């Protein structure tokens with residue numbers, strides 16, 4: 027490409043030879059010609075065929091050839107490629123920078139939430155679908171883009187679905203903008219129905235046969251079964267790398283340790299999950315010596331987002347973490363759930379990229395037949411408060427008429443409108459309020475955004491900023507299994523605040539700063555250094571948004587008697603819809619205007635007693651219903667902070683309701699008394 031005047035390195039030519047072997051290269055001319063003649067192109071191709079790494083480069087080449095000098099307002103034209111997962115955006119952009127022989131962040135960059143690695147030089151940008159949606163909020167016509175590539179459309183994430191709907195409109199106002207929608211082979215028909223008459227290019231993959239093996243009986247413990255299957259493969263199968271699908275970080279780290287303890291140096295075990303550092307992520311692609319077998323233990327990321335060459339064996343327990351939402355109870359949570367048949371087939375396909383392979387399904391053939399054919403789109407499984415806020419901000423007037431591939435359930439939409447109304451983001455006519463507009467600028471859930479916006483009223487925006495940052499990064503407490511566990515728990519208890527986990531997080535954050543952000547200190551205290559560094563950076567970004575709106579940054583004096591009380595009240599001002607009451611029976615009941623739920627305090631909590639009322643950050647289902655990250659609040663605060671929500675007439679009869687009624691009466695009495703004083 028002639029945009030770089032310097033000569034290419036030897037590595038460049040080396041990689042180029044490999045690239046030319048990818049299946050999409052055969053279709054390069056056909057693809058570019060089709061894109062020239064059409065505004066929208068669909069491209070469907072097997073995972074690993076080179077869609078994500080190659081197509082955006084083809085597009086860029088064409089854009090640069092056709093627009094050699096000028097761009098919008100003297101800036102360079104951009105080609106954008108969206109990814110549902112941040113790990114994929116980061117990893118792929120690094121790879122592409124390498125393929126193009128440039129430094130990451132210069133000509134090729136990436137943008138993910140809370141991290142922007144792009145510059146004025148950038149002409150090809152990988153970004154999460156959520157980030158492109160944010161850009162569209164600031165500039166609905168996406169003026170700097172010449173071509174947008176929506177990748178992994180089959181994943182049907184919320185943000186991708188919204189972008190599809192949005193771009194359908196934008197393309198009408200911007201005839202010069204082009205859209206490429208890329209997807210693995212799943213559900214191509216569905217996309218073709220949504221984009222009627224749009225050309226579809228199919229890139230056949232080069233899959234070798236994959237032998238599928240089922241278990242005879244259902245497995246009781248899929249983690250143990252996965253580990254023993256890996257060991258068995260290593261002992262009895264010919265060379266070839268192994269890919270194991272598990273559901274999350276903790277499980278993956280646990281499995282990695284166990285495999286290493288059994289097989290030692292005979293294998294190289296590599297974890298892969300979204301909260302890993304970029305440096306660790308790059309290691310996944312490091313080649314291993316001939317005699318060593320690589321074992322990758324991954325979340326769903328390796329299903330279609332990242333392709334690792336050399337996999338011959340796949341171990342599929344049949345589960346992944348999936349978002350679920352019940353509009354009745356308003357509970358959204360991540361739940362380990364059975365995957366769909368389509369996912370299972372994708373996973374199996376990973377074994378046949380380089381040679382014939384084997385897929386070990388840790389479930390019976392019968393269970394496979396009973397799985398859903400396709401996973402449901404995220405929009406059908408989510409709390410839509412954030413989505414509605416985004417759409418309102420984008421100026422979508424009629425939500426029901428917005429052209430979505432799958433329309434969400436009306437009650438879910440109603441719930442979202444209701445929540446936003448209670449948060450003060452929408453007025454009686456469902457228009458965005460000033461507060462709502464501000465809330466939409468924060469890359470956070472609406473409740474957290476609200477909490478930040480009102481925090482100066484409680485004189486503690488600095489503290490709420492730190493807590494929000496801590497809640498936005500991975501868990502900072504490291505809890506190794508085995509011998510070190512006790513030491514880790516002791517270290518954690520030195521930060522514990524008896525009034526709640528939010529305050530404990532604040533203590534950790536302060537201690538980290540006091541210790542000059544020292545990684546050794548983190549190590550000694552069993553604190554995740556990377557999580558803390560990101561919390562610092564997230565906080566800085568949130569401060570920028572606060573300053574932009576001139577929201578005051580303030581702290582109660584640390585010696586002030588109300589220091590923690592104010593913070594707890596501010597928490598409640600955002601999260602008043604997430605409150606639970608301790609019943610006389612000894613368990614907690616969430617308190618809402620519909621269906622109460624029995625919940626338990628998550629064992630990780632730092633409280634020294636069971637307070638009558640708690641505010642919580644999230645709901646987790648494991649063996650029971652847990653509320654995690656909980657802080658003690660007082661019932662009368664509900665009456666002070668959210669009287670508009672706690673209009674008790676709508677609430678079912680319960681202990682909690684009677685308690686609140688008493689608080690309301692007390693408040694009324696004291697109001698009357700103070701009135702008398704003035705008379």
Ligand code: ADP
Nearest residue numbers: 073074075076077078079080121311333334335
């Ligand atoms: P698709 O998007 O069609 O699934 P990709 O473009 O992601 O395919 O992958 C094409 C090829 O590039 C694969 O062989 C993959 O292994 C390789 N590749 C992708 N990222 C890297 C990387 N960071 N290092 C080495 N190879 C990579």
Ligand code: MG
Nearest residue numbers: 077078330331
């Ligand atoms: Mg891809």
